[in-house]
Amino acid sequence: xxxxxxxxxxxxxxxxxxxxxxxxxxxxxxxxxxxxxxxxxxxxxxxxxxxxxxxxxxxxxxxxxxxxxxxxxxxxxxxxxxxxxxxxxxxxxxxxxxxxxxxxxxxxxxxxxxxxxxxxxxxxxxxxxxxxxxxxxxxxxxxxxxxxxxxxxxxxxxxxxxxxxxxxxxxxxxxxxxxxxxxxxxxxxxxxxxxxxxxxxxxxxxxxxxxxxxxxxxxxxxxxxxxxxxxxxxxxxxxxxxxxxxxxxxxxxxxxxxxxxxxxxxxxxxxxxxxxxxxxxxxxxxxxxxxxxxxxxxxxxx
Numbered sequence: 001x002x003x004x005x006x007x008x009x010x011x012x013x014x015x016x017x018x019x020x021x022x023x024x025x026x027x028x029x030x031x032x033x034x035x036x037x038x039x040x041x042x043x044x045x046x047x048x049x050x051x052x053x054x055x056x057x058x059x060x061x062x063x064x065x066x067x068x069x070x071x072x073x074x075x076x077x078x079x080x081x082x083x084x085x086x087x088x089x090x091x092x093x094x095x096x097x098x099x100x101x102x103x104x105x106x107x108x109x110x111x112x113x114x115x116x117x118x119x120x121x122x123x124x125x126x127x128x129x130x131x132x133x134x135x136x137x138x139x140x141x142x143x144x145x146x147x148x149x150x151x152x153x154x155x156x157x158x159x160x161x162x163x164x165x166x167x168x169x170x171x172x173x174x175x176x177x178x179x180x181x182x183x184x185x186x187x188x189x190x191x192x193x194x195x196x197x198x199x200x201x202x203x204x205x206x207x208x209x210x211x212x213x214x215x216x217x218x219x220x221x222x223x224x225x226x227x228x229x230x231x232x233x234x235x236x237x238x239x240x241x242x243x244x245x246x247x248x249x250x251x252x253x254x255x256x257x258x259x260x261x262x263x264x265x266x267x268x269x270x271x272x273x274x275x276x277x278x279x280x281x282x283x284x285x286x287x288x289x290x291x292x293x294x295x296x297x298x299x300x301x302x
Contacts (some may be wrong), residue, residue: 009056012087014044017171020293023261031281032288036176037263040168041299046087049297050181050188051080053168054161055152059084061160062150066091068141069152070131073101074109074244074268076298077156082118092118093146095131099124108302119144157187162194162224168295169195169202169230176200176293178286180277182207182269183234184243186217188297193230194221202232205276207269209242238276244268250275266298 021037028035040049047055059067067090071078078094085092094113102122106114114120121144123131130136132153141147152158169192172179179196183189183204193202206213213236218228240250246267253275254265265271277294286292 009059009088012044012047014047014052014056015042016167018043020175021263023263025260027278028281028292031284031286032290033281033286034291035277036291036293038168038172038179038293038295041264041266041296046083047080048076048299050165050168050295051077051156051298053165053191054156054187055080055084057160057164058150058152058156058158059088059090062090064090066093066146066149067152068093068095068144068146068149069156070095070097070128070154072097072243073107076268076301077154078113078118079109079116079301081152081156082113082116085118086116092116093144093149094118094120095128095140095144096120096122097125097128098122112302121146153185155185155187157185157190157220159220159224161187162191162220165191166195168192169200171195172293173197173200176291178203178290179293179295180205180273181295181297182273183213183217184208184269186213186220188295189232189234190217190220190224192295193232194225196230200231202230204232204234205238205273206234206236207239207243207272209236209239211236235276235280238272238279240272246271253278263296264299266296266300269298270296 018040021039023035023037025035043052069081082092099122165188178201180203183206189204213234221228240247250271254267254271257265257274
């Protein structure tokens with residue numbers, strides 16, 4: 001069986017627009033709020049959620065060249081890129097943070113990347129922090145034997161991805177007053193906010209500590225659209241200590257949400273988003289009559 005044409009992403013049959021699911025949840029209803037889930041986790045079985053929206057335009061821009069990108073040992077982005085490479089017949093290289101991991105057995109996430117044909121290249125953490133510097137990037141590309149590769153940044157967030165995520169906002173026009181999502185690098189938020197209609201607003205829930213995401217999101221919008229656009233804000237209170245931190249309280253919340261609604265809750269991003277929305281509803285942050293849409297950007301792995 002021949003490989004799909006790398007330019008024919010429609011051959012992968014994404015489910016677009018992704019479905020909206022109305023949720024009956026007393027924690028919102030008693031405040032006069034409606035909750036809907038934007039099920040981006042159902043777009044594609046392997047290119048899940050915002051990974052499809054961010055990767056598709058980058059894969060088109062790569063024109064069949066090898067794709068090199070970056071991520072940590074548990075990166076959803078690395079897994080999605082590896083899966084896309086296998087499905088489209090495009091070589092992929094993953095630059096992984098943590099040189100010490102090179103001598104250890106692969107964890108399930110990296111093992112999935114390797115099984116999908118991604119060539120893994122481990123770098124020390126100091127080099128990884130400087131990966132966007134031209135000189136460091138050039139050295140990493142040479143060391144990985146990928147000097148001709150198309151480079152996608154960590155998390156997939158670049159101008160192509162941001163413009164691709166604008167469609168998410170456009171799909172939600174007329175369906176919600178507030179659209180909320182968990183944020184890692186800010187790319188999905190940057191595009192989503194640009195696609196919403198006047199009168200709608202976007203709320204980002206960062207999953208990392210640091211308070212840096214406002215500036216990063218503004219920079220992404222400037223590169224993609226020429227300046228800040230859309231009505232958006234961030235609430236930094238729900239990272240639970242940082243990326244990949246899932247304390248017992250958050251895990252119990254996610255299990256409860258799954259039992260209430262039969263929706264699988266990814267822990268690193270989606271659980272923090274939903275926890276934040278329940279907290280905000282309890283605080284009275286949304287006016288009665290508000291429809292809140294939560295973007296489900298991923299699903300549990302493995």
